[in-house]
Amino acid sequence: xxxxxxxxxxxxxxxxxxxxxxxxxxxxxxxxxxxxxxxxxxxxxxxxxxxxxxxxxxxxxxxxxxxxxxxxxxxxxxxxxxxxxxxxxxxxxxxxxxxxxxxxxxxxxxxxxxxxxxxxxxxxxxxxxxxxxxx
Numbered sequence: 322x323x324x325x326x327x328x329x330x331x332x333x334x335x336x337x338x339x340x341x342x343x344x345x346x347x348x349x350x351x352x353x354x355x356x357x358x359x360x361x362x363x364x365x366x367x368x369x370x371x372x373x374x375x376x377x378x379x380x381x382x383x384x385x386x387x388x389x390x391x392x393x394x395x396x397x398x399x400x401x402x403x404x405x406x407x408x409x410x411x412x413x414x415x416x417x418x419x420x421x422x423x424x425x426x427x428x429x430x431x432x433x434x435x436x437x438x439x440x441x442x443x444x445x446x447x448x449x450x451x452x453x454x455x456x
Contacts (some may be wrong), residue, residue: 414442426456 353361374402411453425440431453438449 422453423456426453 402406418437422434422438425431425437434453434456435446435449438444438452439446444452
């Protein structure tokens, strides 16, 4: 029995030593605990959520400004006029009428805008509707 112990004890000590070295040298998760990983993931999600909220708020603000303020940029007005030609040949829209039509459309009053355009330009219903739909 003594011979078995003299062989078995050093073998167990050697196995324990090898296990300790393997455990000590094994790569870790950067030394982060589960709580630290959770906090990091929570911060990442919070940052992504905040960025999405900022982007949505900026888009909503741009929509509100576009709906509330008429275009002040002369180049934009020229491009809009080129993009939305007058409803009938020989009939020019006044800037006041164009602004009034845009305001009506932005406020959801397309029928009123079509009626006003038809009265001012004596255009037919289809032409006036197509013009207002492009505003």
